[in-house]
Amino acid sequence: MSREVITDCNGGQDLDKRLVDVLSIAEPEDHHRSEPMITAATDNDHRVDNDEDREEGVEAGEGDNIGDTVFSKHWLFQCLINTVNIINGEKSADTNGGADGSAVGDDNERLSSSSAVVTAFGPQEPIELDDRTDEELSILWDMSTNEDVMAFLNDYKAIDLFETILMRTNSPRFAEISAGILANIAVNRDICVNLANRPLFRQLILESLSSSDTPFVIQVVRIVSASLSNGETQDRWLAAIKERGDQFLTTIHHTLENCLNCDLLRSEILLLNKMLYLDDTMAAVWLAFDRRYECVKTLLSATDQLLADDPENVEFVDYLWLIIHTLSLAGEDFTETQLVANRPELLRLFHRYVCDSFGDSVDYVIASGHRAGALSAAISLLFNWVMDWGTGAPQPSALIY
Structure with missing residues (x-):
């Protein structure tokens, strides 16, 4: 199922600038570089470490906690940097270099070929995240249900980063996790309004409903549902749906008639009822x-x-x-x-x-x-x-x- 090309109204260079901004913010002068580390993955104190030799975990240092949580700012900064490097093709586990944003190149051609989150995820073969990266991002996905973490991600422009991932990535799993994080944080009023004020983002999300990757689409539906649940943003999303009415309904009909995944069917039925x-x-x-x-x-x-x-x-x-x-x-x-x-x-x-x-x-x-x-x-x-x-x-x- 094809879709129209989505490009940034200000050009692909603005997206690159967003990544540079994320990198510059994520480089606090009072923090030295180290391996990513976190003391908890969820609110139930389930301990998660990245390496086997750190089974007991390491508590966040004084002043390193995000709000009232036990989550580490340092770990989250490092995770954002790793994420930017993945987008730019830097798959090395060592992120000590290139943190000044110099690796962020001109990606206009990639943007012009439309988002990789549709059908076969772009013209290239879909790529897989390595186990460590998948684990880190999954931890971040769990963390993003916390209100303090939501506010922290909003303050440090992580929304720009995850929006860019949806526009560029050739990895179904990367797209799914990014959409899932956006769906989690969209329950925050300020973030939901921020997302609704982005016409390109609304278009991208509605176009992405036609993806053939079911886990990704489930998260996309969650974003739309969260946006329709907010009284300040629902009108803009309803207008966007009406504007693309035929394409939206064609996608919905196709899913309801052919999908065997009951999670997606339940999500879309709830979405239709809410709409x-x-x-x-x-x-x-x-x-x-x-x-x-x-x-x-x-x-x-x-x-x-x-x-x-x-x-x-x-x-x-x-x-x-x-x-x-x-x-x-x-x-x-x-x-x-x-x-x-x-x-x-x-x-x-x-x-x-x-x-x-x-x-x-x-x-x-x-x-x-x-x-x-x-x-x-x-x-x-x-x-x-x-x-x-x-x-x-x-x-x-x-x-x-």
Whole structure:
């Protein structure tokens, strides 16, 4: 699946300048160079070291802690430098040299060939991160859930760095980790606003939904979901989605119809529900795109895959009913073109939904307003197609029971 070329509106040299800025900031004069080291990878005090001979770990020095955490500023600076060197093709484990940014060259040609995060990750063969680099970046990914670390990364322009990685890298794993870090820190208000104020970034993320690398796309969907959850940024993201409506919906349809990864299916169903909840005019955009009347069929295909994988995924059928109900309010001929055409499948799903979700008790309905709303939406849809019941169609009771 191809996509349009994405280039920085100010040219590739601005991206290089961002990397130089990161390098210059990450070189505090009172810190000497040493091997990367960290005292904890997650908030549960799980100790992680980079070399076998440091199994007991080393506590961060006085003044080296990030906020109130046990995470080391020095280690994080070193990790950012290592990351910049990876982008620029410096794969040596020793990063003592080149830290002044001299290795950051003109990468206009690489940028002009579009981001490497789509399909085959660029024209070259995808590259793999070495084990040590993967471990370091995975630790940073875990760390990025901490609020103090989020603020620290924001202060030291790490957002520019990870955005540049998504535009340049030819490594699926590198792209996945970078997107995952951005998704983690996007829950921070200031960072979320920062990201939303970048038209190029919004375009890059929406284009990246068409990547064939599923782990990467899962993280991209998390970025969009986090951005839609912020009241200050959701309008800009919704506008960007509408602007690229056909391409966005083509990608969503393809994923829902063909994807076997239930994590991605769940993420995209939640994203669609959130999008329609925030702006029900998106339903009209979807129906205008869906000229072959396949949106309900597509949603049912994803639901079948989820239920086949794990019966407990019936909870995601809640969102199916809510999505279909919102769509039904936007289309005058929705009942005829969508509900009647998929009537047997919808009725069977409704039967399973009621039996698996509620059984013989209404206790859960009372306890869960969300599920009660989903049931109400399902019953409303059922009422609509019963009222429009066509001649010669099988009776609902025969299909349900």
